[in-house]
Each structure stands twice: as C-alpha cells, then as structure tokens.
Amino acid sequence: MIDANQWIKPYLDKVFDTLDSEDVVVKAASYSLYAGGKRIRPALMHASASLLTGYGVAADDIAPYAACLEMIHTYSLIHDDLPAMDNDDLRRGRATCHKVFGEGIAILAGDMLLNTAHEELLKLAINSESHARASYNISHLAGISGMIGGQSIDIASEGKKITIDTLYELQRKKTGALIEAAVTTPYFISNAPDNILTLLREYACHLGLAFQIKDDILDVDADEEKLGKSVGKDERDDKPTFVTMLGIDNARQKLQDEERGCFDVLDKLSSMKLDVTLLSELTEFNLKRDY
Numbered sequence: 001m002i003d004a005n006q007w008i009k010p011y012l013d014k015v016f017d018t019l020d021s022e023d024v025v026v027k028a029a030s031y032s033l034y035a036g037g038k039r040i041r042p043a044l045m046h047a048s049a050s051l052l053t054g055y056g057v058a059a060d061d062i063a064p065y066a067a068c069l070e071m072i073h074t075y076s077l078i079h080d081d082l083p084a085m086d087n088d089d090l091r092r093g094r095a096t097c098h099k100v101f102g103e104g105i106a107i108l109a110g111d112m113l114l115n116t117a118h119e120e121l122l123k124l125a126i127n128s129e130s131h132a133r134a135s136y137n138i139s140h141l142a143g144i145s146g147m148i149g150g151q152s153i154d155i156a157s158e159g160k161k162i163t164i165d166t167l168y169e170l171q172r173k174k175t176g177a178l179i180e181a182a183v184t185t186p187y188f189i190s191n192a193p194d195n196i197l198t199l200l201r202e203y204a205c206h207l208g209l210a211f212q213i214k215d216d217i218l219d220v221d222a223d224e225e226k227l228g229k230s231v232g233k234d235e236r237d238d239k240p241t242f243v244t245m246l247g248i249d250n251a252r253q254k255l256q257d258e259e260r261g262c263f264d265v266l267d268k269l270s271s272m273k274l275d276v277t278l279l280s281e282l283t284e285f286n287l288k289r290d291y
Contacts (some may be wrong), residue, residue, distance in 0.1 A: 002043055002046050002047070002278070004039035004040075004042035004043040004046060004066070005036060005039045005042075007042060007046060007059075007063060007066070008039070008042050008063055008066050008067040008070055010063075011063055011064050011067040012033065012034075012067050012070070012071075015067070015116060015120060016030060019116075024101065024105055025105060025108045025109050025112050026112070027101070028097055028100070028101040028105050028106060028108070028109035029074075029109040029110075029112050029113050029116075031097060031100060031101070031109075032074050032077065032078050032091070032092075032097045032109065032113075033070070033071065033074045033113065035091070035092040035093070035094055036092055036093075037092045038289075038291070039070065040179075040182075040211070040282070040286075041066070041069050041070060041073055041178055041179065041181070041182040042066035042067070042069065042070050042182070043282055044179065044182035044183050044207075044279075044282055045062055045065065045066040045069065045182040045183070045185060045186060046059050046062075046063075046066065046278070047278035047279045047281075047282055048182065048183045048184070048185075048186045048187070048200065048279065049061070049062045049186040050275065050277075050278050051186075051269065051274050051275060051276060051278070051279060052186050052187065052190045052192055052196075052274075053275075054273075054274070055190040055191050055192040055196075056189075056190055056191050057186050057189060057190045061186075061189060062134075062185060062186050062189065064120060064124055065121075065124065065134060065135075065138065065185050065186075066182070067120070068117040068118075068120050068121050068124075068138060069117075069138055069178065069181055069182060069185070071113045071114070071116060071117040071120075072113070072114060072117045072138070072142050072147075072178070073178055074110075074113055075109075075110040075111070075112075075113035075114040075117075076110075076142075076147060076151075076178075077091060078096075078097045078098075078106050078107075078109055078110040078113070079106075079107070079110045080151070081096040081097065081098065081106075082098055082103060082106060082107070083098070083103065085151075085155065097109055097110075114142075118139065121135035121138060121139060122135065130188055130189045131188075131189060133188040134185050134186075134188035134189050137181060137184060137185050137188055138181045138185055141177040141178060141180055141181040142177070142178065142181065145173075145177075146173050146177030146178070146180075146181075147173060147174055147177045147178055149173045149174075149177075150169075150170050150171065150172070150173025150174025150175070150176075150177065151173075151174055153166065153169060153170040153173065153174070154170055154174055154239070157170065157239070157240050158238060158239055159238045160240075162240050164245060164246075166240075167240055167241075167242070167245060168209070170240075171208070171209060171212040171242075172205065172208060172209065174212075175208050175209075175211055175212040175215075176204065176205060176207075176208025176209060176211075176212070177208075179204050179207055179208040179211060180201060180204040180205070180208065182204075183200050183201075183203060183204040183207070184197060184200050184201060184204060187200060196269070196272070196274075199265055199268055199269055202261075202265050203262055203265040203266065203269075203279070205261075206258045206259075206261035206262045206265065207258070207262050207282075207283065207286065209254075209258045210255055210258035210259050210261075210262060210283075210286055210287070211286055212242070213242045213251055213254055213255040213258065214255060214286055214287070214289065216234065216241040216242045216243045216244075216251060217242075217243060217248065217251055217252065217255065218289075218290070218291070219234045219241070219243070220234075220243055220248060221248075242254060255287070259283060259286070259287050262283045263280070263283065266279055266280055266283070
C-alpha cells in the first residue's frame with residue numbers, strides 16, 4: 001500500500017513554506033496536520049487515480065487534491081475534538097490541538113487549514129473546467145451537504161433516540177462524504193465514462209459505512225495506545241453508533257455486509273479491465289485494522 005503521507009508531504013511542505021512559521025496559528029495547524037494518522041483519504045485518492053490511468057489520469061496530477069483533502073480532514077478533527085463537540089484530549093497518539101494551544105488557537109488553526117485548502121483548490125480550478133469540477137467536488141462534499149451536515153446531525157442526536165435511517169444518513173455524510181471525495185475526485189480530471197463515476201460513488205458509500213462501523217467497534221475493544229485516541233467515549237457521551245444501536249455482534253455482521261458491497265463493486269470495475277488492486281488492498285486494510 002502506498003505511503004500516502006510521503007506522497008502528499010512535498011505539496012503540504014510547499015504550502016506551509018509560504019506561511020509565517022512563527023505564527024502560533026500556523027504552529028498549531030502544523031502540529032495537527034503533521035501528526036500522521038492513517039492518511040486513508042489520500043491513499044484512496046491515489047488508488048482511484050491508479051484505477052483511471054487508462055483515462056488520462058496520473059497519480060501525481062491529483063496529489064495537490066489529496067493534500068487539500070487531508071487539510072480539510074485535519075481541520076475537521078481539530079474542531080471535532082473541542083469541548084463543545086466531542087471533548088477529546090487524544091488524537092493521532094498525542095494531545096489534541098486545543099490541549100496544547102488552547103481552544104481559541106485550535107479553532108483558528110482549523111479555520112486556517114480549511115481556508116488554505118480552499119485557496120489551493122481555487123488555484124487548481126483555474127487550470128481548466130475539469131479541474132474546477134474536481135475542486136468543487138471536494139468543497140461540496142466537505143460542506144453542509146456532506147461532512148458538516150453529518151456533524152450537525154451528530155450533535156443534534158446526542159442523548160436522543162434516533163432511527164437507524166438517521167444513523168445511516170449521519171455517517172454517510174460525516175464520515176462517508178470525504179471518503180467519496182477521495183474516491184471520486186480523480187474521475188473529474190479524467191475522460192472516463194459516466195458509469196465509472198456511478199460505480200466509484202457506490203464503492204465509496206459502502207467503504208464509508210464500513211470505515212465508520214469499524215471505528216465504532218474499535219471504540220469498544222481497541223487498545224487506546226495503538227488506536228491513538230480515547231476509547232469508550234461513544235458510550236460515555238451517549239452517542240448513537242452502529243454498536244450502541246445494533247449491538248457489537250450485529251455491528252460486526254453489518255461491517256462484513258458493507259465490505260462485501262465494496263468487493264462487489266470492485267468486481268464490476270475489474271470486469272471493465274480496470275486495475276482494482278490498490279482499492280482492494282485498502283478495503284482489506286479497513287477490515288483488519290486495529291487503529
């Protein structure tokens with residue numbers, strides 16, 4: 001599997017080299033952005049680009065988009081850890097941004113990462129209409145119709161009884177939207193037919209749910225040091241999850257169902273003579289991961 005961290009690092013370094021490294025907000029943003037993590041979204045974008053090499057896409061063409069998506073993802077984590085949201089003090093194996101720099105600076109660090117990502121996406125959009133569509137795809141899925149919309153449902157659902165359909169909507173947006181952005185963005189700078197976009201979206205939907213269900217299970221039975229963040233906080237905060245609503249055994253079965261859905265789509269793509277090796281590896285990684 002590609003080392004996505006090293007793949008996007010040159011672009012992130014180039015962006016941060018233009019900023020005032022002595023500014024505390026820049027320091028706080030760098031602290032969280034360079035903390036590592038799974039980098040699953042950049043890895044997915046690289047894998048999707050590799051799938052579409054026959055349609056005029058090269059992995060290096062979309063590295064800037066992957067870097068922007070990782071900035072957006074990191075901003076969401078900084079804000080998600082704040083006391084007003086999930087109130088967590090451990091992320092990616094280290095103290096959360098607000099624990100180190102204070103809440104005000106952490107808020108600004110998240111804002112800076114989001115704004116910087118959109119500045120970079122606008123620069124990319126100038127290149128052509130296809131690059132503009134790729135940039136819009138990320139922005140749209142990060143907004144109220146995607147990740148932010150899911151976070152809104154999440155906050156409104158705390159301590160309440162919700163339906164399983166609401167939980168699906170919550171997680172398709174909160175977690176699934178940025179995974180969809182990772183999987184589908186390379187399509188927009190390709191000359192691939194529409195049916196491939198449909199399949200990529202279907203795959204991303206299954207993977208997003210599988211990824212969230214796996215996270216819900218790990219919140220119950222993972223090793224905190226290996227996981228790199230607090231465990232047991234879903235039950236602590238009375239949050240609706242696939243585990244709290246379905247039970248651990250049914251959640252594990254649902255995880256297998258979504259993983260099977262991923263591979264069904266990959267089989268369809270493979271039958272079109274597309275190389276699904278990297279996407280298959282990432283799907284397997286999610287099933288087996290313990291962090």
